[in-house]
Amino acid sequence: MTVKRINIVLGLSLSVIFLFCGTKREDNMKQVAATSKDTCYFDCDSVQTSLKAALSEDFCFVKSGYFLVVSNLSLSETRSLSENTIGTALKCFYNDYFIAKPTELVTVFLFGDDASYRLWADKLYGDNDDLSPYGYYKPSKKAMLMNIKTGSGTLVHELTHSLVRYDFPDLPSWFNEGLGSLYERCSFQDNEIKGHVNWRLPALVKAIKNNEYTSLKTLMSTDDETFYNDESALNYSQARYFCMYLQEKGLLKKYYKMFRDNFSTDSTGISFAEEILSSKISTIDSEYKSWVLTLKQ
Numbered sequence: 001m002t003v004k005r006i007n008i009v010l011g012l013s014l015s016v017i018f019l020f021c022g023t024k025r026e027d028n029m030k031q032v033a034a035t036s037k038d039t040c041y042f043d044c045d046s047v048q049t050s051l052k053a054a055l056s057e058d059f060c061f062v063k064s065g066y067f068l069v070v071s072n073l074s075l076s077e078t079r080s081l082s083e084n085t086i087g088t089a090l091k092c093f094y095n096d097y098f099i100a101k102p103t104e105l106v107t108v109f110l111f112g113d114d115a116s117y118r119l120w121a122d123k124l125y126g127d128n129d130d131l132s133p134y135g136y137y138k139p140s141k142k143a144m145l146m147n148i149k150t151g152s153g154t155l156v157h158e159l160t161h162s163l164v165r166y167d168f169p170d171l172p173s174w175f176n177e178g179l180g181s182l183y184e185r186c187s188f189q190d191n192e193i194k195g196h197v198n199w200r201l202p203a204l205v206k207a208i209k210n211n212e213y214t215s216l217k218t219l220m221s222t223d224d225e226t227f228y229n230d231e232s233a234l235n236y237s238q239a240r241y242f243c244m245y246l247q248e249k250g251l252l253k254k255y256y257k258m259f260r261d262n263f264s265t266d267s268t269g270i271s272f273a274e275e276i277l278s279s280k281i282s283t284i285d286s287e288y289k290s291w292v293l294t295l296k297q
Contacts, residue, residue: 178239
């Protein structure tokens with residue numbers, strides 16, 4: 001995948017915050033039991049003590065709800081990202097969207113540059129092969145690692161994964177990555193999160209124009225191995241913009257909740273898309289492609 005560096009733009013007002021970036025998922029989701037119990041506060045002391053012994057002295061620690069933020073940025077920068085990005089995103093995600101909340105502490109590592117990101121990914125978890133330049137979520141270790149120099153969009157992408165695995169543990173890869181990728185470039189306003197057009201658009205437009213496009217029915221029927229194959233860049237793009245298509249129609253939250261609550265009756269989500277859009281998937285696909293071609297980056 002072509003690496004693009006897209007910086008974050010943060011306004012002084014918290015009413016609207018725009019986030020830019022992109023990432024590739026590095027670690028498959030693990031199924032966990034969902035719960036609606038609000039476990040907002042965790043005892044971070046033992047985790048923090050262990051990490052202090054493993055990390056260098058330039059790291060600081062900030063507790064933020066379900067997360068322990070560990071960073072080699074300044075304390076003020078770390079607090080700002082914790083409050084303005086993580087904290088604001090949490091308010092949006094739990095505003096008539098997700099229900100079940102994390103039951104385990106998740107550690108969020110924010111590294112100020114690529115060198116320290118790669119160094120500590122290797123030292124802490126032995127991750128050094130095909131490492132995303134942006135960051136990744138590691139469910140098996142309940143950890144997110146971010147090269148925050150590339151922007152905060154990746155942080156929201158991986159934050160989405162870390163939260164949705166508790167609310168919708170059976171979420172198929174296409175929808176999981178569609179949601180995460182949607183929020184790579186997003187805005188927060190009035191406790192709502194909204195995705196915007198980003199760098200993934202050209203690949204999808206090119207595929208449509210060159211007749212290399214894969215149908216929505218095929219995309220939504222893929223398993224993990226197929227989704228993350230050599231065509232994963234296009235799969236990400238198609239999934240992202242289908243989520244945005246639903247968002248622009250005011251139906252994304254409704255679709256998410258319908259799919260989550262009725263997953264056992266259709267693990268692809270195709271029938272739920274047909275129900276909320278009142279059309280067959282082939283018709284939806286045609287209208288979706290036409291809509292994609294109207295978008296401007």
